[in-house]
Amino acid sequence: MIKTSYFKGYVVKLVILPILLIAFLLNADEVTLDDDFxxxxxxxxxxxxKSKLNIDDMPGFVTILQGKKLELLGVENIYEALSLVPGVELSMEASGAKQVIFRGVKEKGKVKLLVDGVVINNTYRGSMYYYLDFPIEMVERIEVIRGPGSVLYGSNAISGVISIITKNSKKESANRIFATASTATRYMGGAQASYNLDEKTNLKIDGYYQKNDIHVDAGADKAGVESDSDEDLKDYSIGINLNIDKMKLLARYKHSQNGVAFGLGNYAVPENDEGFININAFAQVAYEDSINADINYKATLGVGTYNQKVDTRFLKHPVNGDVIYDGDYKESNYYGEFLLNSNTFKNNTLTIGSRYEYANSQKTTLSTYFKESGDTFIPVEDIIKPDRSRNIFSLYIDDSISLSEDIDLIAGLRWDNYSDFGDAFTPRLGLIWRTDSNLNLKMLYSRSFRAPSWIELYATVPNISIGNPQLDAEIADTVELGAVYRPSSENTIRFNIYATQIDNLIVRESGIYQQHGKDKYFGGEAEWLAALNSSSDLKMGLSYVDAIDQENIALPDIANFLANMTFLYDFNLGITSGTVMKYVSSRKRMDGDTRDDLDGYFLFDQTFTYQYDSLSISASVKNIFDEKYKYPAVANTYSDDYPRLGRSGLISAKWEF
Amino acid sequence: MKSLFIYILLFNISLNLYAHDLKSDLMRIHANLIPKIMMMDYDFKKSLVNDAVSIAVVYENIQQKSDAQEIKRYIKVKYPDGFNKHKINIEYISYDNIQNASKHSFYYMLPSSEKNIRDALKITNRQKALSFAYDNRDLQYGVMLSVKITNKVKPMVNINALKATDIAVRPILLKVAEIYFQQSLIMIRIKDKLSLYIV
Structure with missing residues (x-):
């Protein structure tokens, strides 16, 4: 018995166990192969x-602008690039603050801007224009949501969301030096550098400096004085991006000094005017990891600051001469966000997020005085009530449910609680139907909101800007229908129509912020992307918008039709041609303005780029036909509106190593 | 003058219509997946050439040849030390010279005419090599594999083409793939049921 038992044990040890072990290892190998796949x-x-290759299967209507292509087209900055998005019109305020009008929605604070995922819009005015002159050489791509995006992005995402992805945030290492000079007196230079400190640690640093001295013949100002605009710019930024395994630290500082183009009050500014200084800085640390194969999360902590200094002629008093506006405003914000993506539930892609943000004002000083006598003009010491603060707590959930292989249902809801005005609920509901491999149909309803800015709530300047603490959020409801048709792998046609109604509009009447009325926007957008061959790339965009107020009167200063076309052609000799054509239709005047409608315009830019190894040199002619075009000025100010630059030349060079 | 410029531009465009372009992000996705898809072949080791993974990129014209170079670069960046202890060799072959192609483990086929693709497939099938289409519409001509990008990236498998060459693939591929039936020229998705059919 003992011998038999011993024999059995021997067999088990020497024969069966190895077989089981081999079988286990083989099986483990197969499991690894499957898991790896x-x-x-x-x-x-x-x-x-991330590259938005699948945007046609996602909710919403998105345009992606690749930095590399924009460079080949001679595009200089974010502002100019956005004019290539269907439904986006460019404009400018008298102060020189650049405006991007999405789908005819002109007011400030209704477009959200993010740089590498960090929100730029300030609490002061909801504005972000000081980032629009960010050079295109710094940009990997721009992702533009046309239409609402509040469920994921919160306040300000009413008519559009602009997400700038800088080259610093690219995974690949690259070093780059670039410089540009323009006959429009613009000079810009910058660099990006990347260091792999070890296998899991990468440091990227970028920076640029740009300067221009643009003066355009402005015609007669509000006082009837002929002058030139003052659009000087001195702007620089430095950014770092440190990746340590699953942790990412990013920080950026941007400092801009602008001339007050046509004057703060539409009175031309004298020479040597200090103008505006806008300083924006942020630092953010994020940790991203997976709990298992189906769940990943991202935790973010960040701090930001915005500072605006203004020292400029405000208006011309008929008796006592120039009035100077000297303001210094500063705010900071601190935030934490937790985001979780899950595929745990079958056929569900779930996003759950929460965010807490605290913002406070640190400087709110203002003095207005007569330049000659030094006497006070308006007896206030603050732009807004001092020591303002705001707590924002947000929760959001967004689910993409695959009802079948071809139909996805999108359902999302966001709740925001603002300590200074209350709650905002923003739902969205959508359907994506892949009818076949050629045609996708989309249907989407979204609610979005804009929290009142601090200037609207707490401004203190009598007769000019008095805040109203009773203001509530502006609410926008949007319905969109769209189709994506891909007749071949080289052609994609996107078409969509939309209707938006914005309620609870915040308006300034007789110098006081009030809330009433609604605006309606109806329109359509179309894009044709044709990859003609491996050397050519064509993109055309067309849009129409009809913007009316609650009395069905057309809103002023908005172009009904916009069209653009870009064409890249690689001659395979190291030379690439980039062509840009843009058309903007005429813009109606507001009631009571006796001027004719502002003429539409057509712009044509041509760029040639020569690439030799890692060096590329570009030469562009912007506005080849020297079209005289203008942005609209309000009635009784600049009668000839705000003229824009004519023909100009541009040379740029880039070296990658 | 303005009209002349527009005319020249539009004329230039019309000359180039209906040719092919290749998007680099899509090729990055293909480059990542190609070696992994090859491992789905039960007879992967038999397909090796001199113990190396041999990939042929089939191109139509000189413009596509630069795209072929691009996908080679992506594969080399993604798999600098080869794959699964095997060196990766990548060769470019034009559709015109496909008849003279030596044995390869895998054929990556850039878009071309139906005739070119069908002619190339005669060679790839004779070599019992996996064929992969840049454009998933080319599955209708008999290419075995491709990918489809919707809200996720999904492999596409031409079940008839695989069966015709007796290539057996791992069930996981069929489980996650969209199955393409060549005869009907309609994509029918029955996923799990088909894993028994082919393996």
Whole structure:
């Protein structure tokens, strides 16, 4: 018995166990192979999402502008790039603050801007214009949501969301030096550098400096004085991006000094006017990881600051001469966000997020005085009531449910609680139907909101700007229908129509902020992307908008039709041609303005780029036909509106190593 | 003058219509997946050439040849030390010279005419090599594999083409893939049921 038992044990040890072990190892190898394959599919799905290859299967209507292509087209900055998005019109305030009008929605604070995922819009006015002159050489791509985006992005995402992805945030290492000079007196130079400190640690640093001395013949100002505009710019930024395994630290400082183009009060500014200084800085640390194959999360902590200094002629008093506006405003914000993505539930892609933000004002000083005598003009010491603060707590959930292989249902809801005005609920509901491999249909309803800014709530300047603490959020409801048709792999046609109604409009009447009325916007956008061959790339955009107020009167200063076309052609000799054509239709005047409608315009830019190894040199002619075009000025100010630059030349060089 | 410029531009565009372009992000996705898809073949090791993974990129014209170079670069960046202890060799072959192609493990086929693709497939099938289409519409001509990008990236498998060459693939591929039936020229998705059919 003992021998038999011993024999059995021997057999088990020497024969069966090794067989089981081999079988286990083989099986383990197979499991690893399968897991590895599935992990690769997740990885490439991530590439598709990040590069927005799958935008046609996502809710909303998105345009992607690639930095590399924009450079070949001679585009200089974010502002200019946005004019290539269907439904986006460019304009400018008298102060020189650049405006991007999405779908005919002109008012400030209704477009959200993010740089590498960090919100730029300030609490002061909801504005972000001081980032629009960010050079295109710094940009990897610009992702533009046309239409609402409040469920994921919160306040200000009423008519559009602009997300700038800088080259610093790219995974790949690259070093780059670039410089540009323009006959329009613009000079810009910058660099990006990347260091792999070890296998898991990468440091990227970028920076640029740009300067221009643009003066345009402005015609007669509000006082009837002929002058030139003052659009000087001295602007620089430095950014760092440190990746340590799953942790990412990013920080950026941007400092701009602008001339007050046509004058703060539409009175031309004298020479040597200090103008505006806008300083924006942020630092953010984010940790991103997976709990398992189906759940990943991202935790973010950040701090930001915005400072605006103004020292300029405000208006011309008929008796006592120039009035100087000297203001210094500063705010900071601190935030934490937690985001979780889950595929745990079958056929569900779930996003759950929460965010807390605290903002406070640190400087709110203002003095207005007569330049000659030094006497006070308006007896106030603050632009807004001092020591303001705001707590914002947000929760959001967004789910993409695959009802079948071809139909996705999108359902989302966001709740924001603002300590200074209350709650905002913003839902969205959508359907994506992949009818076949050629045609996708989309239907989307979204609510979005804009929290009142501090200037609207707490301004203290009598007769000019008095805040109203009773203001509530502006609310916008949007319905969108769209189709994406891909007749071949080289052609994509996107078309969508929309209707938006913005309620609870915040308006300034007789110098006091009030809330009433609604505006309606109806329109359509179309894009044709044709990859003609491996050397050519064509993109055309067309849009129409009809913007009316609650009495069905057309809103002023908005172009009904916009069209653009870009065409890149690689001659395969290291030379690339980039052509840009833009058309903007005429713009109606407001009631009571006796001037004719402002004429539409057509712009044509041509760029040639020569690439030799890692060096590329570009030469552009902007506005080849020297079209005389203008942005609209309000009635009884600049009768000839705000003229823009004529023909100009541009040379730029880039060296990558 | 303005009209002349527009005319020249539009004329230039019309000359180039209906040719092909290749998007680099899509090729990055293909480059990532190609070696992993090859491992889905049960007879992966038999397909090796001199113990190396041999990939042929089939191109139509000189413009596509630069795209072929691009996908080679992506594969080399993603798999600098080869794959699964095997060196990766990548060769470019034009559709015109495909008849003279030596044995390869895998054919990555850039877009071309139906005739070119069908002619190339005669060679790839004779070599019992996996064929992969840049454009998933080319599955209708008999290419075995491709990918489709919707809200996720999904492999596409031409079940008839695989069956015709007796290539057996791992069930996981069929489980996650969209199955393409060549005869009907309609994509039918029955996923799980088909894993028994082919393996």
């Amino acid at each position: 599935l992990a690769s599919l997740d990885e490439v799905s991530d590439i598709a999402s």
